[in-house]
Amino acid sequence: MSKNIFRISPGFEDIMPDEYKELVESGPYGKDLGVSDMGTFKELLEEHPLCAGCGLALSLRLILASLPNPEDTVIVGSTGCSALAFPQVAVHNIHSLFGNQNAVASGLKRALKLRFPDKVKDVVVIAGDGATADIGLDMVMQSWFRSESITTIMLDNEAYANTGGQESGMTQQGAVMNMAPKGKNFPKISLPEIAREAGCSYVASISPAQPKRLEKMVRRAILTAREVGPSYVQIFSPCPTNYKFKPQETVSRIKQHQKEGHYQTKEYINTAAQEYLASIEEGKKNE
Amino acid sequence: MIEQKVVAPEQLFSEAEREEQFITGSEAVREAIKRANVDMAISYPITPQSESMHLVGDIFAEGYIKEYFRGENEFAVMSSVSGAAMAGVRVFTATGGPGTLRAFETFPTWSGARLPIVCAFLTRGLNSPLTIQPDTLEMAYMLDTGILMLHAENAQDLYDMLLKAFIIAEQPEVHIPVGVFADGFFVTHTRDNVKIAAEDIKLPPYDPNMSPVPAMDMETVPVRQMRDPFVMKSNFISYAAHASWQQEVLAAGERSRKHIDRLLGGLIEVENEDADILIMASGTAVSQSREAIALAQAEGLNVGLVKIKSLRPFPAEQLRRLAAGAKAIIVPEFNRVGWLSREVMTAVEDTTKVVGAPRVFGGMTMPPQLILEEIRRCASE
Ligand SMILES: Cc1ncc(C[n+]2csc(CCOP(=O)(O)OP(=O)(O)O)c2C)c(N)n1
Numbered sequence: 088m089s090k091n092i093f094r095i096s097p098g099f100e101d102i103m104p105d106e107y108k109e110l111v112e113s114g115p116y117g118k119d120l121g122v123s124d125m126g127t128f129k130e131l132l133e134e135h136p137l138c139a140g141c142g143l144a145l146s147l148r149l150i151l152a153s154l155p156n157p158e159d160t161v162i163v164g165s166t167g168c169s170a171l172a173f174p175q176v177a178v179h180n181i182h183s184l185f186g187n188q189n190a191v192a193s194g195l196k197r198a199l200k201l202r203f204p205d206k207v208k209d210v211v212v213i214a215g216d217g218a219t220a221d222i223g224l225d226m227v228m229q230s231w232f233r234s235e236s237i238t239t240i241m242l243d244n245e246a247y248a249n250t251g252g253q254e255s256g257m258t259q260q261g262a263v264m265n266m267a268p269k270g271k272n273f274p275k276i277s278l279p280e281i282a283r284e285a286g287c288s289y290v291a292s293i294s295p296a297q298p299k300r301l302e303k304m305v306r307r308a309i310l311t312a313r314e315v316g317p318s319y320v321q322i323f324s325p326c327p328t329n330y331k332f333k334p335q336e337t338v339s340r341i342k343q344h345q346k347e348g349h350y351q352t353k354e355y356i357n358t359a360a361q362e363y364l365a366s367i368e369e370g371k372k373n374e
Numbered sequence: 375m376i377e378q379k380v381v382a383p384e385q386l387f388s389e390a391e392r393e394e395q396f397i398t399g400s401e402a403v404r405e406a407i408k409r410a411n412v413d414m415a416i417s418y419p420i421t422p423q424s425e426s427m428h429l430v431g432d433i434f435a436e437g438y439i440k441e442y443f444r445g446e447n448e449f450a451v452m453s454s455v456s457g458a459a460m461a462g463v464r465v466f467t468a469t470g471g472p473g474t475l476r477a478f479e480t481f482p483t484w485s486g487a488r489l490p491i492v493c494a495f496l497t498r499g500l501n502s503p504l505t506i507q508p509d510t511l512e513m514a515y516m517l518d519t520g521i522l523m524l525h526a527e528n529a530q531d532l533y534d535m536l537l538k539a540f541i542i543a544e545q546p547e548v549h550i551p552v553g554v555f556a557d558g559f560f561v562t563h564t565r566d567n568v569k570i571a572a573e574d575i576k577l578p579p580y581d582p583n584m585s586p587v588p589a590m591d592m593e594t595v596p597v598r599q600m601r602d603p604f605v606m607k608s609n610f611i612s613y614a615a616h617a618s619w620q621q622e623v624l625a626a627g628e629r630s631r632k633h634i635d636r637l638l639g640g641l642i643e644v645e646n647e648d649a650d651i652l653i654m655a656s657g658t659a660v661s662q663s664r665e666a667i668a669l670a671q672a673e674g675l676n677v678g679l680v681k682i683k684s685l686r687p688f689p690a691e692q693l694r695r696l697a698a699g700a701k702a703i704i705v706p707e708f709n710r711v712g713w714l715s716r717e718v719m720t721a722v723e724d725t726t727k728v729v730g731a732p733r734v735f736g737g738m739t740m741p742p743q744l745i746l747e748e749i750r751r752c753a754s755e
């Protein structure tokens with residue numbers, strides 16, 4: 088979009104809400120700001136109702152700060168805890184249903200291409216593990232098979248949190264959860280591997296305990312989806328409420344899991360994406 | 375893309391010269407979509423709808439449509455359709471029977487999101503046991519989804535209603551989806567003379583800036599908003615927002631009445647309205663009723679016909695007025711539940727006048743004699 092569109096019309100300065108004025112004055116649109124600039128600009132997410140210490144909220148803030156093109160990004164979400172934060176996000180975002188996010192995003196992205204053939208409009212799906220790996224898996228994978236130009240980001244809290252802590256396909260085997268009273272009896276779904284086999288050009292798994300790497304991966308995923316093919320990022324975002332740990336322990340818990348090998352930082356880039364990313368990242372260095 | 379001249383809707387609908395073609399209902403769908411200036415169509419096969427969407431695919435290949443693909447199932451197709459509509463393009467799809475039910479969760483979200491989607495429902499029975507026969511049972515389920523529902527009697531209606539549906543759906547004060555229903559096989563697979571406009575003209579394009587809710591394209595500010603009112607748990611403001619939004623969606627449906635009147639010549643069509651016995655029907659049951667009425671008239675019986683074209687909004691006032699002067703109201707239907715007779719009963723003052731018969735289902739045809747028997751019975755009472 089034209090940055091001018093964010094200008095408040097003369098005479099309306101007084102009646103616009105403060106948070107909107109702040110967005111116009113110090114929002115990240117068109118400024119190429121990133122995670123390391125956080126604290127210096129008005130973030131795209133604020134005053135969300137998620138629990139204290141929520142891993143999803145932290146991840147979401149970082150993802151939004153990492154968007155390469157927030158002024159032309161549309162986010163598609165799904166039912167779940169993150170959906171409750173979406174009304175507080177300052178880019179156009181869609182909540183449609185539980186699990187159909189990648190199908191909605193497919194139609195949206197193709198339609199935006201028709202309407203704005205000369206502009207980049209990034210479509211980023213951000214949904215929970217239940218929405219991505221269980222109820223919506225069919226539509227997630229089919230969007231990859233069809234090579235839709237969208238980025239799928241899973242906020243993986245290893246549970247259905249919003250409905251009170253049921254096991255999901257992403258829960259670790261053996262964990263006793265609601266609806267898995269004797270412990271989950273199959274392993275965590277290996278979605279990054281599935282994503283690779285299903286045709287994603289870029290796949291990563293990461294956590295908000297490594298904000299700079301997370302930023303790099305989110306950007307790479309979005310840039311890859313723009314030019315090369317679908318991309319997938321899985322972000323470990325634990326839930327203090329349902330896993331019953333203290334809100335201030337979220338990051339240390341992530342680090343502990345990573346140390347014990349339960350959650351690994353991984354990146355897979357296919358040849359075409361490697362060439363493309365190298366060309367733009369090289370270009371940046373030479374600037 | 376194929377070159378077509380944009381003309382005013384009225385010109386395409388009535389002023390432009392029309393040519394008569396002997397085509398199937400599925401071909402009538404193709405001819406309507408050819409002239410509808412549709413940006414995008416998404417498909418998934420199910421008998422008896424498949425052929426319609428094959429033909430829409432063909433006209434995509436010919437350059438009448440900019441984007442077309444097969445989705446993974448009906449729920450996904452309807453979801454992709456909503457994504458496309460939210461991005462601000464004119465989009466079309468079709469389904470029927472089990473496909474309708476597989477996609478069911480999406481329909482109230484279409485109207486809730488004020489999306490002007492046009493979908494053809496080419497009806498078919500619901501499993502189990504497996505059937506591909508026509509049956510209008512699925513329409514009963516659709517009545518309360520918030521989408522507008524037009525019911526075509528024949529291929530001509532299907533062609534006209536589809537084209538007009540886009541214009542009705544896209545009125546800024548309406549801006550909710552329209553389902554055009556046609557009885558599978560009886561309409562889709564049979565040939566009929568259909569009058570159609572020249573293929574080098576088309577409707578004006580959809581203008582997303584006329585939408586009462588902004589397109590999800592990051593071109594409209596302010597952006598700190600989500601398009602659908604959201605229910606936060608235990609939050610009075612969100613309860614109130616959601617309740618008023620539901621009323622607004624219903625009100626949008628009500629506001630479509632004048633557009634249906636203008637474009638379709640009314641929500642109903644009436645023949646011989648002063649008769650003692652009135653048949654109220656929709657879809658192909660109307661054609662069967664016409665046949666029965668001709669037989670009855672040959673026997674000296676005086677029977678009138680009310681063809682109900684719009685089920686949502688429902689022509690309750692008109693039906694109440696017509697029913698007041700009649701001795702009996704016969705409602706023949708192609709389903710076992712009798713959803714139309716239920717609807718009629720909610721409208722008329724004296725429900726004992728309503729005869730919910732004959733009903734055929736499971737794909738059976740409706741011999742006019744069955745309707746004639748009801749007419750005779752009512753006449754002798
Ligand atoms: C069709 C349907 N089934 C069930 C639900 C109830 N539901 C709401 S959120 C949710 C779980 C979400 O889990 P996940 O995607 O992992 O997100 P989280 O809440 O953990 O962030 C469920 C089952 C629903 N909204 N729709």
Ligand code: SF4
Nearest residue numbers: 137138141168248326
């Ligand atoms: S329940 Fe868990 S995932 Fe949901 S908001 Fe609270 S901490 Fe976050």
